[in-house]
Amino acid sequence: MTFFSVSGLGMSFGGNKVVDRVGFEVSQGEVFALIGPNGAGKTTIFNLISRIYDATEGVLTFRDQDITRVPAHRVARLGIARTFQNIELFENATLLRNLLVGRHVHSRSNLLSDGLFTRGVRDAELRHREKVEDVIDFLDLQRFRDKPIRDLPYGVRKVTEIARALCMEPALILLDEPSSGLNPEETEDLAFWIHDITKLRGITVLLVEHDMRLVSEVSDTVLAINSGRMLAIGKPDEVLNDPEVARAYLGA
Amino acid sequence: MTEVLQLLIAGLATGCVYGLVALGFVLIYKAAEVVNFAQGDMLMLGAFLALTFITSLELGFWLGTLCAVLVMAAIGWIIDAAIVRRVIGQPQFATVMLTIGVGMMLRCAASIIWGPDTRTLASPFNAGMWSIAGAPVSTTYVSIIAGTVILCAGLFAFFRFTRIGVAMQAASQNQLAAYIMGMPVKRLLSAVWALAAAVSTVAGVLVAPVSLIDPNMGSIALRALAAAVLGGFGSIFGALVGGAIVGIAELFAAAYVEEALRDVVPHLILLLVLVLRPQGLFGAVGRKKV
Amino acid sequence: MRVLFKTDYLIDVRWFADRFTMLWYGALLLLLAGAPALMSHYLLGEVSLVLIWLVGGLGMMLLTGFTGQVSLGHAAFVGIGAYAHAYLLKLGVPLLVSMPLAGLLAALVGVMVGIPALRLHGMYLAIATLSMATIVEQVFVRWESVTGGFSGFAMPVPSLFGQALDGPIGFYYLCLCVALGLFAFAVNLLRAPTGRAWIALRDSEIAAQSMGVHLASAKVSAFALSAFYCGIMGALFAHKVGFLAPDAFSPTLSIQLLMLVLVGGMGSLHGAVFGAVFIVMLPTGLSFVRDWLPQSIARQPSLEVGLYGLLLAMFVLFEPLGINGRWEKIKYFFSVFPMYKRATFVRQKAYMRSERLR
Numbered sequence: 001m002t003f004f005s006v007s008g009l010g011m012s013f014g015g016n017k018v019v020d021r022v023g024f025e026v027s028q029g030e031v032f033a034l035i036g037p038n039g040a041g042k043t044t045i046f047n048l049i050s051r052i053y054d055a056t057e058g059v060l061t062f063r064d065q066d067i068t069r070v071p072a073h074r075v076a077r078l079g080i081a082r083t084f085q086n087i088e089l090f091e092n093a094t095l096l097r098n099l100l101v102g103r104h105v106h107s108r109s110n111l112l113s114d115g116l117f118t119r120g121v122r123d124a125e126l127r128h129r130e131k132v133e134d135v136i137d138f139l140d141l142q143r144f145r146d147k148p149i150r151d152l153p154y155g156v157r158k159v160t161e162i163a164r165a166l167c168m169e170p171a172l173i174l175l176d177e178p179s180s181g182l183n184p185e186e187t188e189d190l191a192f193w194i195h196d197i198t199k200l201r202g203i204t205v206l207l208v209e210h211d212m213r214l215v216s217e218v219s220d221t222v223l224a225i226n227s228g229r230m231l232a233i234g235k236p237d238e239v240l241n242d243p244e245v246a247r248a249y250l251g252a
Numbered sequence: 253m254t255e256v257l258q259l260l261i262a263g264l265a266t267g268c269v270y271g272l273v274a275l276g277f278v279l280i281y282k283a284a285e286v287v288n289f290a291q292g293d294m295l296m297l298g299a300f301l302a303l304t305f306i307t308s309l310e311l312g313f314w315l316g317t318l319c320a321v322l323v324m325a326a327i328g329w330i331i332d333a334a335i336v337r338r339v340i341g342q343p344q345f346a347t348v349m350l351t352i353g354v355g356m357m358l359r360c361a362a363s364i365i366w367g368p369d370t371r372t373l374a375s376p377f378n379a380g381m382w383s384i385a386g387a388p389v390s391t392t393y394v395s396i397i398a399g400t401v402i403l404c405a406g407l408f409a410f411f412r413f414t415r416i417g418v419a420m421q422a423a424s425q426n427q428l429a430a431y432i433m434g435m436p437v438k439r440l441l442s443a444v445w446a447l448a449a450a451v452s453t454v455a456g457v458l459v460a461p462v463s464l465i466d467p468n469m470g471s472i473a474l475r476a477l478a479a480a481v482l483g484g485f486g487s488i489f490g491a492l493v494g495g496a497i498v499g500i501a502e503l504f505a506a507a508y509v510e511e512a513l514r515d516v517v518p519h520l521i522l523l524l525v526l527v528l529r530p531q532g533l534f535g536a537v538g539r540k541k542v
Numbered sequence: 543m544r545v546l547f548k549t550d551y552l553i554d555v556r557w558f559a560d561r562f563t564m565l566w567y568g569a570l571l572l573l574l575a576g577a578p579a580l581m582s583h584y585l586l587g588e589v590s591l592v593l594i595w596l597v598g599g600l601g602m603m604l605l606t607g608f609t610g611q612v613s614l615g616h617a618a619f620v621g622i623g624a625y626a627h628a629y630l631l632k633l634g635v636p637l638l639v640s641m642p643l644a645g646l647l648a649a650l651v652g653v654m655v656g657i658p659a660l661r662l663h664g665m666y667l668a669i670a671t672l673s674m675a676t677i678v679e680q681v682f683v684r685w686e687s688v689t690g691g692f693s694g695f696a697m698p699v700p701s702l703f704g705q706a707l708d709g710p711i712g713f714y715y716l717c718l719c720v721a722l723g724l725f726a727f728a729v730n731l732l733r734a735p736t737g738r739a740w741i742a743l744r745d746s747e748i749a750a751q752s753m754g755v756h757l758a759s760a761k762v763s764a765f766a767l768s769a770f771y772c773g774i775m776g777a778l779f780a781h782k783v784g785f786l787a788p789d790a791f792s793p794t795l796s797i798q799l800l801m802l803v804l805v806g807g808m809g810s811l812h813g814a815v816f817g818a819v820f821i822v823m824l825p826t827g828l829s830f831v832r833d834w835l836p837q838s839i840a841r842q843p844s845l846e847v848g849l850y851g852l853l854l855a856m857f858v859l860f861e862p863l864g865i866n867g868r869w870e871k872i873k874y875f876f877s878v879f880p881m882y883k884r885a886t887f888v889r890q891k892a893y894m895r896s897e898r899l900r
């Protein structure tokens with residue numbers, strides 16, 4: 001079974017080709033990193049995968065299912081979670097409530113039973129809370145549980161983004177520049193978390209990153225992108241030492 | 253045929269008024285992303301001021317209108333500088349409620365100062381009839397259309413060729429860049445409000461001979477909103493075209509289908525546009541970057 | 543400073559976090575239940591009116607305060623509920639059936655409005671709802687066979703299980719039960735996935751989608767539910783005023799509902815209560831103000847409009863969190879006394895964040 005594959009992916013805004021014939025395969029349980037200079041189209045690829053944008057060409061396959069035209073919320077239910085480069089948390093809610101929204105894919109709610117708060121709804125709430133607490137423990141967010149997001153520092157918000165995605169219990173998680181804004185110590189923690197996410201929880205990680213040390217530390221496969229086109233794909237040391245990639249970053 | 257032509261001219265005239273009010277909406281929306289729900293009430297206040305200057309102070313039509321425009325522009329500036337500026341950055345709900353509140357206060361003020369009764373304002377173009385293509389057409393309507401066209405041509409030139417006009421466009425397209433370029437963004441925004449108020453005043457003066465002046469005449473703005481949406485909330489041309497379509501559709505529906513439709517047609521148009529083509533005829537669609 | 547020591551996840555799920563809060567609310571409930579014995583019939587009528595506005599205010603709060611959809615046309619749903627209820631009563635349908643049916647009819651129209659509204663955001667939604675309400679108002683005026691048009695519609699006396707509720711006491715208890723029931727329903731929704739999805743929708747649509755929230759069904763359900771609440775408000779309102787005319791359901795009513803939400807405190811159910819009290823007390827406040835002003839101004843009928851506008855502007859400028867916000871600030875002051883810092887609630891400078899690109 002193909003766990004996750006992208007083939008011939010293309011995206012144009014107007015006449016501008018932002019993603020040009022990108023194709024790669026991700027195996028279950030691996031850490032796959034996307035690197036490239038700013039504006040290369042990495043976040044656009046993420047937006048295409050999580051179906052915020054519609055691809056103008058190409059095919060996305062997840063667990064042997066074609067998800068190219070599946071709407072965003074369905075894709076979330078199928079098991080793909082993501083974080084956002086510019087934090088998209090729910091500012092006015094507490095951290096806990098933010099994480100509980102992450103449990104939405106596992107709740108079968110309807111207006112009537114929620115309003116009457118039946119036994120089933122109440123038990124489901126307690127179950128969701130347990131799962132959320134598990135993630136809070138994993139990422140050490142206990143102190144911030146009841147604080148509204150707008151009162152939290154940037155680093156904590158980034159971690160909350162990851163926490164919220166983990167609460168979805170996804171099969172594939174897209175991390176968009178998770179280490180930006182984190183200090184070196186927090187980045188080390190992040191490396192351990194990514195390791196635990198894949199090895200302990202069995203979640204496949206797709207990563208957009210600028211921190212090359214982190215990339216070489218955690219990734220199994222690296223894909224380098226520039227101006228929407230693929231430059232190199234392979235093991236971290238191969239790609240990171242590729243002269244084409246270096247030229248793209250430093251500018252020819 | 254003459255009837256059609258008459259309806260067309262009348263509809264076009266109404267449409268011009270809608271277009272001018274819509275223009276006020278568009279100016280402020282483009283600059284500050286605020287729909288100014290007090291636009292109609294600014295029109296009303298402008299008309300009343302013109303009435304005072306022209307009749308009570310006996311300044312004559314042209315001088316009186318000019319004074320009214322200047323005073324209203326100042327009032328528009330003050331509304332922005334003192335009130336609306338303070339809610340920049342807050343969610344749209346806040347600004348919606350604020351402009352609604354301001355409109356209500358303007359209505360109350362007008363009612364207190366001039367009384368709630370309806371007034372008349374005689375137009376300098378005496379209510380005569382011209383003959384266009386064999387059809388008798390009221391000169392008032394023609395004056396409305398002509399006045400609108402002249403004003404809009406002037407505004408177009410203003411935005412194209414003067415420094416302030418270009419600066420206003422820049423500030424409305426990208427506030428941060430405008431700040432960085434050293435433009436006094438806040439003052440430019442207030443200037444836009446002043447301009448919108450001035451345009452509404454002209455619209456009020458143009459429409460006064462037809463619709464009479466009373467504190468509630470601001471409700472015309474709701475229909476002008478349809479014109480603004482139809483035009484795409486983006487340009488002078490769009491506002492005018494939108495206004496013309498709404499005005500003409502309104503009159504034709506009332507004449508040929510059912511009189512009751514006159515009040516409903518603008519709203520139907522608005523809903524249809526929003527459902528089928530939210531960006532209107534000439535607007536652009538935007539997308540959030542995540 | 544009272545510290546709540548949580549030992550059970552249930553504490554965060556339950557209505558009342560601790561005994562203390564529960565007792566306070568219990569006392570309030572007793573007070574409300576015993577109100578007829580404590581106050582005059584006139585005051586009882588006013589409290590009934592507060593409860594009626596509370597029902598509509600809850601609906602409005604759920605839609606605008608929690609789901610972030612601004613609607614300038616909810617007076618239409620109040621009117622639909624009122625006329626539907628009146629018409630059904632005239633046909634002989636019992637009150638207990640007629641009221642929910644009226645609400646459901648309003649909800650149905652709410653769905654019909656909500657579906658095309660899916661593509662509209664912020665400003666455009668507000669404008670569209672305003673137009674919708676204007677059209678509905680015209681329908682009230684023209685559909686004379688059902689609504690009686692301008693000549694109006696006299697309401698039959700409400701009766702429950704054969705007992706006529708024509709006195710203020712009976713009507714008060716009807717309003718109280720309906721308001722309490724709908725309030726409880728709203729509280730439940732907000733602590734369940736439905737409510738969280740709505741709040742997610744308000745704060746970040748894109749993130750909500752990525753978390754599996756079906757935007758369309760969340761928005762439509764918010765619209766439908768708020769329309770239902772407003773429809774029930776209309777039904778009760780119809781009994782209160784006794785005589786229905788189309789101009790009672792004008793944009794002014796929609797503005798009043800929004801004012802209720804804004805002044806009460808966006809994003810909180812308590813805000814709906816505060817807002818309802820505020821709206822009902824306004825006319826009293828107005829007559830107070832009139833006594834102070836010189837005769838020439840006081841006589842103006844549009845003074846009410848001016849006062850509404852002034853209050854609206856004042857609240858937006860100085861207390862955007864509403865009465866509930868002020869209440870929370872006061873509670874916080876006392877809970878950390880004497881270590882309250884004056885800058886606690888100072889608002890940060892905000893820059894214009896474009897909502898054109900959502």
